[in-house]
Amino acid sequence: MKRLLFLMAAVLSMAGIILAGIYVYYQNRAQELGFDNAASKEYGRHYVFVSSDSSKMMQDIFDDIYQACDSTGAYLEWCGKGTQRRYTAAECIDMAIAMGADGIILYPDGSSTLEASIKQAQDEGTPVVTILRDLSDSVRVSYVGVSNYQMGEQYGGWLLSLMNNGTSRVCLLQDSGDSENEIQLLFTQTVQAVRNGSSDDEKMELVTRSVDSTVDFDAEEVIRDILLDENRPDILICRNSVQTECAIQALVDYNLVGKVHVIGYYLTDTILAALRQDLIPVTMMIDTKALGQDCAQALDEYLDMERTSNYYNIRLDSITPVTMGRFAEADRPADKGEDAA
Amino acid sequence: MNRSRRPRILKSVQSRITAVLTVVLLMVLIVNIFIFRESRVMVQRINDVFASNATIIQLSDTLETAQSSLYGYLSTKSSASLEDFYRYEQELRARTDTLNDRVVDNDILMLEKNIRVMTDSYLNTSENAIQARRGRDVEEYKKDYAQASALFGYINSYIYILNSSRFRQNSENYQELLEVIETLEQTCMILIFAVSALALFFASLLVRAMISPLGALARAAYRVADGDFSVEVAVSQREDEVGVVTNAFHRMLNSIRAYISSQRSSMEKEAQMKENELAMEAHLKEAQLKFLQAQINPHFLFNSLNAGAQLAMMEGADRTEVFLSRMADFFRYNVKKTGGDASLREELDSVDNYIYILNVRFSGDIHYEKEVDGEIDIDSIRMPSMILQPIVENAVQHGIHDDQESGVITLSAEFVEPDENEAGLSCVRVTVSDNGTGMTGDQIRAIMQRPEAAKDTAAAEQDPGGSDESRDSNSTGVALANVISRLELYYGKENLFSIWSDGPMCGTEVSVLLPLEREDTAAEQGDDTAEILLTEDEEEL
Numbered sequence: 001m002k003r004l005l006f007l008m009a010a011v012l013s014m015a016g017i018i019l020a021g022i023y024v025y026y027q028n029r030a031q032e033l034g035f036d037n038a039a040s041k042e043y044g045r046h047y048v049f050v051s052s053d054s055s056k057m058m059q060d061i062f063d064d065i066y067q068a069c070d071s072t073g074a075y076l077e078w079c080g081k082g083t084q085r086r087y088t089a090a091e092c093i094d095m096a097i098a099m100g101a102d103g104i105i106l107y108p109d110g111s112s113t114l115e116a117s118i119k120q121a122q123d124e125g126t127p128v129v130t131i132l133r134d135l136s137d138s139v140r141v142s143y144v145g146v147s148n149y150q151m152g153e154q155y156g157g158w159l160l161s162l163m164n165n166g167t168s169r170v171c172l173l174q175d176s177g178d179s180e181n182e183i184q185l186l187f188t189q190t191v192q193a194v195r196n197g198s199s200d201d202e203k204m205e206l207v208t209r210s211v212d213s214t215v216d217f218d219a220e221e222v223i224r225d226i227l228l229d230e231n232r233p234d235i236l237i238c239r240n241s242v243q244t245e246c247a248i249q250a251l252v253d254y255n256l257v258g259k260v261h262v263i264g265y266y267l268t269d270t271i272l273a274a275l276r277q278d279l280i281p282v283t284m285m286i287d288t289k290a291l292g293q294d295c296a297q298a299l300d301e302y303l304d305m306e307r308t309s310n311y312y313n314i315r316l317d318s319i320t321p322v323t324m325g326r327f328a329e330a331d332r333p334a335d336k337g338e339d340a341a
Numbered sequence: 342m343n344r345s346r347r348p349r350i351l352k353s354v355q356s357r358i359t360a361v362l363t364v365v366l367l368m369v370l371i372v373n374i375f376i377f378r379e380s381r382v383m384v385q386r387i388n389d390v391f392a393s394n395a396t397i398i399q400l401s402d403t404l405e406t407a408q409s410s411l412y413g414y415l416s417t418k419s420s421a422s423l424e425d426f427y428r429y430e431q432e433l434r435a436r437t438d439t440l441n442d443r444v445v446d447n448d449i450l451m452l453e454k455n456i457r458v459m460t461d462s463y464l465n466t467s468e469n470a471i472q473a474r475r476g477r478d479v480e481e482y483k484k485d486y487a488q489a490s491a492l493f494g495y496i497n498s499y500i501y502i503l504n505s506s507r508f509r510q511n512s513e514n515y516q517e518l519l520e521v522i523e524t525l526e527q528t529c530m531i532l533i534f535a536v537s538a539l540a541l542f543f544a545s546l547l548v549r550a551m552i553s554p555l556g557a558l559a560r561a562a563y564r565v566a567d568g569d570f571s572v573e574v575a576v577s578q579r580e581d582e583v584g585v586v587t588n589a590f591h592r593m594l595n596s597i598r599a600y601i602s603s604q605r606s607s608m609e610k611e612a613q614m615k616e617n618e619l620a621m622e623a624h625l626k627e628a629q630l631k632f633l634q635a636q637i638n639p640h641f642l643f644n645s646l647n648a649g650a651q652l653a654m655m656e657g658a659d660r661t662e663v664f665l666s667r668m669a670d671f672f673r674y675n676v677k678k679t680g681g682d683a684s685l686r687e688e689l690d691s692v693d694n695y696i697y698i699l700n701v702r703f704s705g706d707i708h709y710e711k712e713v714d715g716e717i718d719i720d721s722i723r724m725p726s727m728i729l730q731p732i733v734e735n736a737v738q739h740g741i742h743d744d745q746e747s748g749v750i751t752l753s754a755e756f757v758e759p760d761e762n763e764a765g766l767s768c769v770r771v772t773v774s775d776n777g778t779g780m781t782g783d784q785i786r787a788i789m790q791r792p793e794a795a796k797d798t799a800a801a802e803q804d805p806g807g808s809d810e811s812r813d814s815n816s817t818g819v820a821l822a823n824v825i826s827r828l829e830l831y832y833g834k835e836n837l838f839s840i841w842s843d844g845p846m847c848g849t850e851v852s853v854l855l856p857l858e859r860e861d862t863a864a865e866q867g868d869d870t871a872e873i874l875l876t877e878d879e880e881e882l
Contacts, residue, residue, distance in 0.1 A: 008547070019372070022375075029521050042445050075445070083501065084498060095459070100458040
């Protein structure tokens with residue numbers, strides 16, 4: 001009888017433990033459900049990333065800037081992302097000012113009101129750092145990006161290697177967000193580089209075509225028109241990852257592989273695959289990590305010391321089918337940016 | 342020691358069963374409460390899902406009305422619109438005060454922070470617009486209104502994002518919550534079944550453990566009922582009803598065993614006592630017999646009488662010699678013929694000797710007359726012995742005892758034809774009559790009805806070892822009933838004995854019929870008996 005009572009007490013205790021275990025389990029599950037939006041980290045500064053371009057390249061850039069800011073105690077928020085309407089960079093700057101951001105990292109969209117917005121932000125005590133596209137006439141505190149001189153030298157070198165005897169038609173794609181000064185500088189530097197390295201037999205006919213990035217699907221339409229034109233270029237220079245992917249798809253679709261050489265920009269899975277299949281000879285790759293660190297450094301320095309370097313140069317690499325292995329191994333995780341966002 | 346510490350309330354079976362059921366019900370109740378509580382928590386969580394979205398929508402509605410009020414005031418400068426704006430401004434601030442204001446690594450909280458700060462900016466800008474409108478600064482209030490409208494749009498966009506994020510998060514949570522609830526339901530169902538099964542199992546075990554001694558007790562009771570008292574029932578240490586019953590049964594069994602043991606001992610003692618008593622009685626009888634034998638050994642007596650007679654003859658005392666000789670003859674006849682038959686002569690001689698002895702004792706006062714038909718061959722007629730002497734003795738003792746001087750006893754023997762007697766046989770009738778006190782009819786009937794009872798006595802008298810209880814100490818030991826019975830046994834006939842009297846003081850006449858033709862079996866039986874007795878007597882002599 002006593003043994004039975006002992007056994008019963010043991011089983012009751014076991015049932016109690018199981019009940020407690022179930023209770024704890026469901027409490028934990030309830031906590032994991034995220035009803036309680038508990039933050040694990042609090043930041044001292046709030047930076048706002050402004051970009052109307054939401055391509056993979058820009059996502060990667062944001063991720064790297066986010067990581068860099070996070071390491072310095074600042075939270076980076078992509079302004080306007082997820083909203084129903086697509087806000088302009090100027091509106092995003094207004095928003096950033098209204099939400100009390102400590103700093104703005106701006107990828108200019110080419111609108112003419114940006115200088116005023118940057119000035120207003122600066123007046124409100126919100127410094128602005130531009131990336132990849134400089135607004136030298138504005139009051140931005142710093143620019144972080146590739147120098148057009150370096151870029152022109154790179155393009156020129158590759159054009160020389162890709163040009164045939166005779167006249168080669170080269171088309172440089174221009175984004176609507178690019179400032180005329182920037183394009184002009186790049187154009188000039190590229191021509192100069194080709195001119196310096198070409199023989200007498202080699203002639204280049206360089207033209208620019210504008211792609212309106214504010215209009216959906218415009219890049220694909222423009223590139224198709226370029227490639228299907230009677231005077232299609234022998235070499236097509238793309239200025240972002242979207243243009244590059246559209247060009248690769250058009251090469252395949254219209255059987256222009258080997259007939260048109262595409263100099264790509266950035267490295268996505270599609271571009272990497274194209275390199276492996278020798279669909280394109282080369283793609284330009286910016287060092288996004290360095291870009292992120294420089295952005296965070298520029299803002300932090302300005303906020304801490306009210307001054308910073310006016311210009312942070314980012315290295316530009318050329319990735320070929322031969323050298324792509326090194327970049328492929330160092331390829332960033334595809335979901336990193338999404339997590340950070 | 343430990344048992345004594347146990348609460349009294351837990352010692353009875355009823356209390357234990359109640360405790361077991363209570364524990365079982367508590368287990369199930371706890372599980373149900375747990376399930377109910379968890380379900381409530383989950384339902385509350387679901388409510389939270391809608392509550393967070395509802396809060397955001399209310400914030401959006403408030404912002405919308407505030408913007409409308411602002412527009413209304415700037416358009417019409419209406420006091421009501423202004424009041425509405427300020428009211429909604431307060432409400433808006435109250436709502437946004439609950440939102441996050443820190444910079445953290447949580448998108449939703451950051452959205453809240455942005456909404457809160459932008460709302461503050463919106464309200465400040467709106468206030469500036471209102472102040473500019475009051476100051477009639479058209480350009481300024483239009484600029485501020487445009488700025489406020491832009492902010493209103495931004496806030497709405499962020500509210501939309503926040504609402505969407507919340508809704509997305511809540512939808513995911515809701516889906517997970519449904520899965521959790523489903524898992525919880527399954528777990529709880531399993532738990533309920535498991536706990537119920539365990540509870541029933543333990544309840545069954547406990548109840549069985551509590552009442553199992555009753556089964557053993559019942560088996561022991563059946564064995565006891567079948568007479569097997571060797572069954573062992575251990576003393577129970579339990580203090581409940583089962584223990585009480587078991588111990589009571591144990592005590593009862595011990596009591597029965599002790600009772601049976603005492604009864605057996607008592608019976609053995611009683612048997613021993615009876616055995617001793619019988620042995621003592623046997624010894625006593627044996628002693629009495631030996632005493633009587635030693636005291637009244639008739640052979641020794643009549644041999645002694647013969648010796649006395651011879652002595653008297655040698656001394657010349659003739660009368661003494663005759664007396665002693667006749668006494669010796671009388672007793673010899675008594676000894677030799679008891680239980681056997683004799684001739685009529687021997688019977689008559691025995692009567693003569695008896696009368697002579699009485700006359701010697703009573704100085705010749707007994708008047709006795711004998712009339713025997715001369716044609717009767719008294720030597721050849723056989724009859725049971727000791728028939729006539731008791732009759733004569735009765736006549737002396739009861740008939741003429743009070744008047745011996747005038748009393749006369751007459752003995753006669755004569756032939757009687759078959760048609761002259763009640764037996765219907767050729768007989769010799771021997772009649773003993775007296776003129777004494779006589780007998781009443783009742784006395785005669787009483788004597789005549791006794792033979793049946795006396796038959797056994799008569800048969801016993803034929804046995805030398807038979808009882809002497811029926812004998813009268815003052816007589817020769819043979820009663821009339823005995824005489825009648827022996828006559829009927831000897832001849833196999835009835836109505837051989839009759840008594841006549843005309844009443845008191847009219848004398849009595851007793852007749853005995855001696856059939857001349859005797860039934861063979863009866864005769865043979867009587868002869869054999871006589872021979873046996875004779876042989877035994879001679880051996881003793």
